[in-house]
Amino acid sequence: GALSAQDAQAAEQRALRFGTGPAAAAPRPPSAPDADEDEPAPRQGALVGTCEDMCPARERERRENLHDVQIFERVDPEDSGRTSAALAVRRFARTIDDPLPSDFRTRAALQRTMDHLRGILDRGDVRFGLVHKFLWDRYRAVRQDLYVQGIDDEFAVTVYEEIVRFHIMCEHELAGEDQSVTEMEGFNSHLNIEQMNKSLISLSDMYDKLAEAGRPQPKGTPVSRENCANDRSRMQLSPLMQLILAEAEFRAYHLLSLMAQHGKFKGDQQSFLSTLQGLRADVRSAAPVLWVLRLQRAQASGNFVAFFKLVRGANYLMACLAHIYFVSVQRHALSVLAEALTVSAARPAAVEAAWLQRMLMLDSESRVVELCASVGFDAAPMSDGAQGIVLERGSDQDPPAPVQRTRCEQISDKAPATRSQAVTSSNAPAR
Known part of the structure; x- marks a missing residue:
């Protein structure tokens, strides 16, 4: 169907952010005469996937034989033994016997997978907890495909950013629907936070590598201190500053997760400080990071009035993650x-x-x-x-x-109209 004005704007911003259009999602061999020199090759020795479906054929057939087709993948909702290439999505496997290139998805297939999973995320005809359980596993498999193939460029960054936002949104929206002895299908906050943290650590490594290589940046725009003014309204910012704010959003999430104890995760002030000190000055002075620092000061000093005032003024996802300390x-x-x-x-x-x-x-x-x-x-x-x-x-x-x-x-009142908007845009309009 046709893109809405908001979706078109988001696509344009993403293209601007990475200096590339949608067609760049599919890789070209570095040795090809017309290869884009900015398109990085996989790490030496990394496997290159050839699967063009969302789920490799041999996995699809195996799960059909085992009647292990999940509700979102079934041709017939009542038949757990039948799926199709248009519905099946590769599940996470801790070990893969005799891995072949055909077991791992190409960039184009991974992009189609993310688009497909976004559609499932917006489904309102099933309990959100079931959606989370399915996507929690399938997003993990997407990350595995990227890792095995050594893909850690701008394409991987956009995928990881979406996955992190998903975990943050679920951490708030599913709070109270906990897994228990009598309700095994409930939400497991510990596992959700665990995967969020792993994704944030990987994302931080990608940002560091891209910064060392002078990327990401709009083509033709040099990265320099002079370009990195303190942030104001995003509508008034230079393209480079928008890139800095995008990175700062996720650096801020990482800091927020380290701020203090929550659940079974102990607060780590040493990691908080070392992570903060390791940020580039332009990212450290950006609005999302400064907001977390103000929240951390309020929490550490016991100033609950300031803490809740900051949360009330925060955007949806930042408030969702701050909720772990409520x-x-x-x-x-x-x-x-x-x-x-x-x-x-x-x-x-x-x-x-x-x-x-x-x-x-x-x-x-x-x-x-x-x-x-x-x-x-x-x-x-x-x-x-x-x-x-x-x-x-x-x-x-x-x-x-x-x-x-x-x-x-x-906090829920801050959410955009659809869940997919929440995971693909940090400034989606409130309901």
Whole structure:
């Protein structure tokens, strides 16, 4: 179908970013007389894929025989033993017996795969958790194809950027739908963050290699310090500054993931600082990185008011990733408020749950009550009948009881109209 104006603009920006059009996705042999000198060859010894389908034929046949065709790949939704080249997508395999070039996809096939998976991402007729589980595996296989073939140029960068955004979006939108003993199909935040981190590390390596080679940059535009002014509105920025902001977006995500402890991942201040210091000055001074530094200062100093103000003003994906810290910041805020508002042991502070709901970016008063109970603060009606919380100094529970992180409606309201817009554009319009 025809591209929408927004899709056409996104395609134009991507072409500008890498100085290439859509046709450049398919590689040309470096030895060919008309080969583009800017098109890098695979690393020496790397396998070059020849599969032009989204799934190699021998894998497709094997999975049909095993009735291992997933719901999104089936010709008939009820038949797990039949798929087609137009539906099957290569799944991740930790080991591949006797790998052949025909087992790995060409750039053109990988591009078609990403386009196809984007369509599945936007499906509203199935539970999003099922979409995530399928794409989590298929994106991992895409990364494997790129790695095996030694593809780490601008094409790989755009693929990895989309995959990282997918994991960030899912980390927020699927919060609260956790996997459990009774619900094995639920969301596994730990595995999602793990793959996001691996993708970010690979992406950082690609940025470093491209910078060393003087790429990416608009053709004819030299990379120099003079070109790298501090960022303002993206609409007023030079093409080179747009490239810097694009890289800064993902460098910022990496820093944000290292900022403090979340889930089973411990905060690593040493890695945070070394990663920050390793950034080029133009990237380090770009808006996304500066925003993370402000958020880190607010979190580290216990300034929950500043923390939530920054999140409210952030774009959708940055807010999605900041959400991993919500419960710890909210609990700390309750302890600070109890300490500040309690007059004496005989006169604990009583505050309205609605006030805490607004202050701490919670979606409902019942969520306020649940969070407060997890740290030992009781609910009690106020004199006017409103739901209240008793914040008593020294009564907060340590360690707090487990509480499930759930998605925040204020963050979801920032999302663009479709999920595919969220993963392909950092400045997609809000709903």
